[in-house]
Amino acid sequence: MSGPSTYQPQSPVMKWLEQRLPIAGLVHSSFVAYPTPRNLNYWWTFGAILSMMLAVQIVTGVVLAMHYTPHVDMAFDSVERLVRDVNYGWLLRNMHAAGASMFFIAVYIHMFRGLYYGSYKAPREVLWILGVIIYLLMMATGFMGYVLPWGQMSFWGATVITNLFSAIPLVGDSIVTLLWGGFSVGNPTLNRFFSLHYLLPFVIAGVVVLHVWALHVTGQNNPTGVEPKTEKDTVPFTPYATLKDAFGMSCFLLFFCWFIFYMPNYLGDPENYIPANPGVTPPHIVPEWYYLPFYAILRAIPNKLMGVAAMFGAILVLLFLPWLDSCKVRSSRYRPLAKRFFWAFVVTCLLLGWLGGKPAEGIYTILARVLTAAYFAYFLIVLPMLSRVEKTLPLPNSIADDVLARSNASGATKVASLVAALALAGGLLLGGSGNASAAGSEENVPPSLQWSFAGPFGKYDRAQLQRGFKIYKEVCSACHSMKLLSYRNLADPGGPGFTKEQAAAVAAEASIKDGPNDAGDMFDRPGRLADPFHSPFANEMAARSANGGAAPPDMTLLAKARSYDRGFPQFIFDFFTQFQEQGPNYIAALLQGYEDTPPAGFTLPDGSYYNKYFPGHSIKMPPPISEGQVTYEDGTPQTVAQYAQDVGSFLMWTAEPHLEARKRLGLQVMIFLLILTGLLYFTKKKIWADAH
Amino acid sequence: MKGLGIVTTEASAEPTRRDFLFIATGAVAGVGAVAAAWPFVSQMNPDASTIAAGAPIEVDLAPVAVGQDIKVFWRGKPIYIMNRTKKQIEEAQSVALSSLPDPETDKARTKEGHEQWLVVIGICTHLGCIPMAYEGKYDGFFCPCHGSQYDSSGRIRQGPAPANLPVPPYQFVSDTKIQIG
Ligand code: FES
Numbered sequence: 001m002s003g004p005s006t007y008q009p010q011s012p013v014m015k016w017l018e019q020r021l022p023i024a025g026l027v028h029s030s031f032v033a034y035p036t037p038r039n040l041n042y043w044w045t046f047g048a049i050l051s052m053m054l055a056v057q058i059v060t061g062v063v064l065a066m067h068y069t070p071h072v073d074m075a076f077d078s079v080e081r082l083v084r085d086v087n088y089g090w091l092l093r094n095m096h097a098a099g100a101s102m103f104f105i106a107v108y109i110h111m112f113r114g115l116y117y118g119s120y121k122a123p124r125e126v127l128w129i130l131g132v133i134i135y136l137l138m139m140a141t142g143f144m145g146y147v148l149p150w151g152q153m154s155f156w157g158a159t160v161i162t163n164l165f166s167a168i169p170l171v172g173d174s175i176v177t178l179l180w181g182g183f184s185v186g187n188p189t190l191n192r193f194f195s196l197h198y199l200l201p202f203v204i205a206g207v208v209v210l211h212v213w214a215l216h217v218t219g220q221n222n223p224t225g226v227e228p229k230t231e232k233d234t235v236p237f238t239p240y241a242t243l244k245d246a247f248g249m250s251c252f253l254l255f256f257c258w259f260i261f262y263m264p265n266y267l268g269d270p271e272n273y274i275p276a277n278p279g280v281t282p283p284h285i286v287p288e289w290y291y292l293p294f295y296a297i298l299r300a301i302p303n304k305l306m307g308v309a310a311m312f313g314a315i316l317v318l319l320f321l322p323w324l325d326s327c328k329v330r331s332s333r334y335r336p337l338a339k340r341f342f343w344a345f346v347v348t349c350l351l352l353g354w355l356g357g358k359p360a361e362g363i364y365t366i367l368a369r370v371l372t373a374a375y376f377a378y379f380l381i382v383l384p385m386l387s388r389v390e391k392t393l394p395l396p397n398s399i400a401d402d403v404l405a406r407s408n409a410s411g412a413t414k415v416a417s418l419v420a421a422l423a424l425a426g427g428l429l430l431g432g433s434g435n436a437s438a439a440g441s442e443e444n445v446p447p448s449l450q451w452s453f454a455g456p457f458g459k460y461d462r463a464q465l466q467r468g469f470k471i472y473k474e475v476c477s478a479c480h481s482m483k484l485l486s487y488r489n490l491a492d493p494g495g496p497g498f499t500k501e502q503a504a505a506v507a508a509e510a511s512i513k514d515g516p517n518d519a520g521d522m523f524d525r526p527g528r529l530a531d532p533f534h535s536p537f538a539n540e541m542a543a544r545s546a547n548g549g550a551a552p553p554d555m556t557l558l559a560k561a562r563s564y565d566r567g568f569p570q571f572i573f574d575f576f577t578q579f580q581e582q583g584p585n586y587i588a589a590l591l592q593g594y595e596d597t598p599p600a601g602f603t604l605p606d607g608s609y610y611n612k613y614f615p616g617h618s619i620k621m622p623p624p625i626s627e628g629q630v631t632y633e634d635g636t637p638q639t640v641a642q643y644a645q646d647v648g649s650f651l652m653w654t655a656e657p658h659l660e661a662r663k664r665l666g667l668q669v670m671i672f673l674l675i676l677t678g679l680l681y682f683t684k685k686k687i688w689a690d691a692h
Numbered sequence: 693m694k695g696l697g698i699v700t701t702e703a704s705a706e707p708t709r710r711d712f713l714f715i716a717t718g719a720v721a722g723v724g725a726v727a728a729a730w731p732f733v734s735q736m737n738p739d740a741s742t743i744a745a746g747a748p749i750e751v752d753l754a755p756v757a758v759g760q761d762i763k764v765f766w767r768g769k770p771i772y773i774m775n776r777t778k779k780q781i782e783e784a785q786s787v788a789l790s791s792l793p794d795p796e797t798d799k800a801r802t803k804e805g806h807e808q809w810l811v812v813i814g815i816c817t818h819l820g821c822i823p824m825a826y827e828g829k830y831d832g833f834f835c836p837c838h839g840s841q842y843d844s845s846g847r848i849r850q851g852p853a854p855a856n857l858p859v860p861p862y863q864f865v866s867d868t869k870i871q872i873g
Pocket of ligand 1: 816817818819820821835836837838839840851852853
């Protein structure tokens with residue numbers, strides 16, 4: 001803890017330094033000699049995991065900022081350029097985007113751990129309050145970061161969240177204008193969000209220092225909630241806690257890498273692959289998953305001001321927790337009633353999170369109201385009441401006593417919990433593969449097709465990509481642009497496998513506007529490898545007017561921008577089976593989903609066509625392709641079904657050109673991390689062997 | 693250092709699997725840390741679009757009269773293309789190599805049969821300023837930053853610059869057209 005350090009510098013250099021700046025002594029007393037309760041379980045490693053995640057976010061964020069352009073016209077493309085063109089850009093971006101979610105997963109576990117073991121109680125109130133402040137800063141940072149890619153969800157998320165402040169009486173509107181720096185969310189908003197998004201993580205780091213300082217003054221809580229009394233109750237931080245934390249971090253990295261390399265879009269919203277459009281709101285506005293419980297609370301209350309107040313109140317109430325729960329016993333282990341209510345509260349939060357992602361209507365609203373009441377009741381009624389009436393169980397005399405008593409009894413429960421965990425994982429995997437095929441049978445849900453690029457070892461089928469490109473060139477490109485793809489990409493590794501010469505020939509067929517020349521005139525020239533794909537229309541207005549008012553969307557990111565709901569519990573299985581193919585499934589289904597006569601009772605607007613899979617079923621695009629329209633030289637059947645699958649595959653590549661590199665590197669990283677985790681586990685065991 | 697000290701004292705008493713485990717874990721973690729750092733370094737290199745944009749360019753020489761020069765950009769660098777006068781060519785060819793700080797013949801710096809054309813990267817080899825054409829004492833280039841003088845072959849003659857103006861890779865695709873890169 002604090003107080004004079006026991007550190008004895010050995011070398012003359014360190015002695016010299018220590019007398020002038022005792023930094024080595026500080027590190028020694030805080031991270032080496034620091035006594036930590038010997039009975040900490042793995043829930044306590046999340047502190048270290050959170051520090052690691054903060055570092056990951058700052059380092060990757062600083063790098064992303066080197067390639068990002070905070071301007072409404074360029075932000076979206078600059079992110080895509082980063083992902084497509086910068087060395088390892090896709091990796092850094094996935095790390096940062098998935099990292100935000102990992103950060104929140106870790107912080108929620110960390111908070112629930114504190115709640116369960118009463119870590120907020122005297123003398124740790126300030127420690128807890130600092131933690132809540134960090135959490136608030138994280139929410140602000142996460143929100144502003146989500147705005148930066150300037151997709152549809154970025155823009156509308158920014159609009160909705162900033163409008164929360166308009167609920168404040170009298171000054172609300174002025175505050176919102178102040179936040180925007182304009183009359184609506186626009187370029188000034190994006191610029192200031194970028195600036196603050198870069199600043200806040202360092203503020204978080206500063207508060208983390210205070211948090212750790214406060215922790216080192218009071219000492220860590222532990223699963224018994226009994227303060228350490230003698231030397232026997234504690235072990236030195238290094239090597240005991242250090243190695244346990246390292247093992248915990250390594251396990252967490254495995255989980256993190258699963259997202260980075262295999263499920264990069266699992267936690268994101270497909271709408272955000274559509275550039276921001278201030279004229280069209282997406283049908284379902286949902287914030288990132290980590291805000292969903294609070295979003296549900298906001299929507300549960302039918303009054304604007306009260307809803308906003310409840311939402312902020314739900315977070316701010318945490319600040320008062322140390323005084324709402326005045327029970328002298330800290331750990332829920334010895335509070336049979338509090339333990340049950342704790343788990344009920346966890347379920348409440350999870351359900352609120354689920355409701356936050358559902359439309360605010362009917363039964364969902366009623367449920368959200370009940371659960372909002374339950375949320376507040378837990379803090380304002382249950383905890384204060386329990387502090388008075390609950391009969392707690394006898395506490396162990398000391399931590400050492402407890403460790404001794406438990407090591408005699410634990411063998412069987414450990415095996416049981418391991419078996420349960422394995423059974424659950426196995427069940428999920430089985431359920432996943434069983435349901436993957438069943439999921440498509442429902443009406444109007446695109447059927448799940450077989451894709452060569454699915455799964456951990458997936459690769460694109462070069463011939464299929466080439467066929468898909470042929471269809472794009474001969475059919476789709478008449479109306480659809482492909483702005484983020486350049487001709488040179490056709491020859492990139494992991495793509496359709498054209499040679500440089502073939503790609504250059506494709507480029508040369510296009511005529512590209514260039515200039516101005518010496519005379520100041522624009523001129524046409526044949527395309528080059530470095531040019532982006534030529535767009536069929538000069539601008540969006542031209543595209544709109546030539547297509548009956550509906551501009552054909554750019555196709556580069558279509559396979560990631562289109563999706564459909566997989567529903568519960570399917571989306572959980574998808575995590576284990578690495579299902580990421582909603583986009584191509586949808587595209588393939590759409591191309592085959594036209595029906596000449598709409599079902600009875602459906603009125604089709606003029607100039608529209610009926611499509612089974614299109615949301616709302618009325619689509620402006622006429623059936624784009626028919627049997628035999630595109631000639632395949634390799635003898636592949638020239639059916640619409642085959643065309644659809646080839647186009648789906650090609651569009652997956654244009655949306656995710658580094659998919660093969662991603663999965664290849666993922667395998668290497670996973671193997672490495674498994675080895676490291678194993679080694680850390682045994683090292684940790686060896687080290688702790690003499691502590692028990 | 694302290695931790696290591698403890699390990700080695702025990703090791704001398706009993707060279708065990710325990711030491712091997714610790715060393716292996718440390719080594720694997722170290723390798724991982726170095727490997728993880730690589731993408732962060734590699735991302736600083738030019739990205740694929742920058743490299744693609746650095747592809748060779750063609751320049752039409754027809755509009756450049758004798759005694760004139762043009763400046764074109766290739767990979768973000770200014771390139772001087774100079775249609776040299778008779779006098780300039782003679783000066784460049786007749787100078788004694790031994791008098792040059794960075795000896796190089798004019799022949800080596802131009803293309804055979806196209807001796808009137810000088811193509812050089814217009815970046816001073818001292819500290820990167822752009823020298824002015826047709827200035828200075830040697831009928832070549834003069835760098836205003838710190839006074840380096842280049843001759844009509846772009847060779848350094850006087851001043852702090854250590855080397856001649858570099859010649860970019862180029863070839864004649866026809867008599868009046870060159871491809872740079
Ligand atoms: S940069 Fe040209 S003389 Fe110094």
